[in-house]
Each structure stands twice: as structure tokens, then as C-alpha cells.
Amino acid sequence: MFRKIFFMINFVLLLHFSAYSQKVKIGEEDYQNSKVEMADQFRADGKIYVVVAVIMTIFAGITTYLFVLDKKITHLENLNKK
Secondary structure, eight states, X not given: OHHHHHHHHHHHHHHXXXXXXXXXXXXXXXXXXXXXXXXXXXXXXXXHHHHHHHHHHHHHHHHHHHHHHHHHXXXXXXXXXX
């Protein structure tokens, strides 16, 4: 259980620090820009929900795979200790 929590904390920290390594200077024109054409079009067509559903499905699949893999590895480690 401790390994799972440790892994998740390390993963979140890795994402956090990798986001800071790609800083882009924001100018005044960025603050005045209020339209994102692709997102607006997806939202207008109702396709944004499909995009979010696909991303969540992929994330859930990867998370499930990692937990199943962890259980299998723990089981093999326990067999090796005996």
C-alpha cells in the first residue's frame, strides 16, 4: 500500500515539475485574447464531451492496468519469498 501512495506522489510531482520546465512568457495580447476557436467549435458541436470521455477512458484503463500489474508483481514477490 505504501508503494502505491509513494508512486502516485512521485508521479504527481513529476508532472508538476515538468510543467514548470516549459515556461512561456505571457504578453498583454494573450490577456486580451478571449477566443479559442477549436474549443469553441467542439463545444458548439457537442464533441467536447466525446473528447473528454475518450481521455477519461484512456486514463481509467491505464490506471486499472497499473493496479492489476502491481497485484501480479506483489503476488510473484510473495511466491519468491517462500
